[in-house]
Amino acid sequence: MSDAGFVIAAYAVIVGGLGVYTLALWRRLRAVRGPDDEAR
Amino acid sequence: MTVAAPPEPILPPRRRPWGIVVLVAVVIVVIGFLAFSSIGSALVYYVTPSELLERGNAAVGETVRLGGLVEQGSVEQRDSEDYELSFVITDSEASIPVVTTSAPTASFREGTGAVVEGSLDEQGVFRATQVIVKHDENYEVPASGTVPSDNSYLPGE
Amino acid sequence: MKTRILGLVALAAVIAATAVALFVVPPDQNQGDAQRIMYPHVASAWLAYLSFGVTALAGIGWLWKRDLRLDAVAHSAAEIGVMFTAFAIWGGMMWGRPVWGVFWQWEDPRLTTTALLLALYVGYLLLRRLSDDPERRATRAAIVGVIAAVDIPIVHFSVEWWRGLHQTATIGSPDRVLNPAAPMVFVGSLLGMLGAFTLAWLYLMIRRYQLARAEAAREEARRMDRIMTARTVEAAR
Structure with missing residues (x-):
């Protein structure tokens, strides 16, 4: 794998991971509070 | 008697007593011991x-x-x-x-x-x-006109 | 509403800092493009320190004030800290392979103590699942959280205390704060990434805390429900 490949793998997991965690958090919040909630 | 039978026990019984906590503590200690014993040998990660x-x-x-x-x-x-x-x-x-x-x-x-x-x-x-x-903790911007890997020792083209 | 604005600002900041680190800042003379991984790697590691520091302080706060909101803060920070530790390790591996030649070296003290940090706080989160009693759970978690925090300075100073593969700090070591060993474009890009990740951290902390409180409220409501039902049954006899 080239340098660029490692750079992409690193950023994809870290920045993408932040996004995935945020989405998961919204879902968990909605599951606990009910659907009519402003969790964003 | 209008009320239905109790659906659940009054309060959930206190399950999972100290035994499990001790177990977790032991696991943490073991992990810590393994890690630190390998740090002990890492004091000589390399010899000069x-x-x-x-x-x-x-x-x-x-x-x-x-x-x-x-x-x-x-x-x-x-x-x-x-x-x-x-x-x-x-x-x-x-x-x-x-x-x-x-x-x-x-x-x-x-x-x-x-x-x-x-x-x-x-x-x-x-x-x-x-x-x-x-590599060390120093970073530099490439000098103008050079490419970072100009002087690498990878096997031939 | 305000939290939502913070979330949007954090999102924009992370995108901007990533774009700068990937496309604006020049590569390093010796390491080439792989060095770009340094920015999210170091920012993740610092936020992991911050998270676990908050977990320890909030844990002490719980032991002292007996306020379950502090335990919710400790729990939230630990979960987010585990995520950032995993990011730091992942970024480090992706940086290590092209530059050092290896993904991982167990014998390196920085790497090993960081792996231990991850294990300790995963253990912290698992421990929390073992108890149904909020106060007992908070106390046990606080004790583990405070003890585990001992590893934070060990991780940070491991590169100075022991001989290893990982390089020492470029700007995070005491004698380097005002005299970083990198050009200002690199330092600026790192601080930008750190600022963006900190905004994201704040946002996630607020949301995670709200989740913890909502879960606690539901837990309490269920408990009360059961008590009331039981009393009604008793009274009817």
Whole structure:
């Protein structure tokens, strides 16, 4: 794998991971509070 | 009697008592012990050329990690058919010549830190099976007109 | 509403800092493009320190004030800290392979103590699942959280205390704060990434805390429900 490949793998997991965690958090919040909630 | 039978016990019984907590504590301690005992040996993650030479003949044939700086002007590369790289690892007091057929990464330079894994042979040459480049905490912008990997020692084009 | 604005600002900041680190800042003279991984790697590691520091302080706060909101803060920070620790390790591996030549070295003290940090706080989160009693759970977690925090300075100073593969700090070590060993474009890009990740951290902390409180409220409501039902049954007899 080239340098660029490692750079992409690193950023994809870290920045993408932040996004995935945020989405998961919204879902968990909605599951606990009910659907009519402003969790964003 | 209008009320239905109790659906659940009054309060959930206190399950999972101290036994489990102790278990978790033991697991954490074991993980900690393993990690720290490996740190104990990591105090010598690598030996310096002086330390290796001090051991004299006892060091010959023993698999170790040797760390130091790649001496300026010592790197020679042969990649006609079999790739072979030789250089000198120094700690400024002692130096050991290193020969390897394993290509380091493009960040390998003269003057950079390196850790080589392998063993010393009877001639006092270190036969390395792996070369790890130990870069330092200094960073620089490439000089104008140069490309970062211009002076790398990867095997031929 | 305000939290939502913070979330949007954090999102924009992370995108901007990533774009700068990937496309604006030049590569490093010796390491080439792989060095770009340094920015999210170091920022993640610092936020992991911050998270676990908050977990320890909030844990002490719980032991002292007996306020379950502090335990919710500790729990939230630990979960987010585990994520950032995993990011730091992942980024480090992706940086190590092209530059050092290896993904991982167990014998390196920085790497090993960081792996231990991850294990400790995963253990912290698992421990929390073992108890149904909020107060007992908070106390046990606080004790583990405070003890585990001992590893934070060990991780940070491991590169100075022991001989290893990982390089020492460029700007995070005491004598380097005002004299970083990198050009200002690199330092600026790192601080930008750190700022963006900190905004994201704040946002996630607020949301995670709200989740913890909502879960606690539901837990309490269920408990009360059961008590009331039981009393009604008793009274009817």
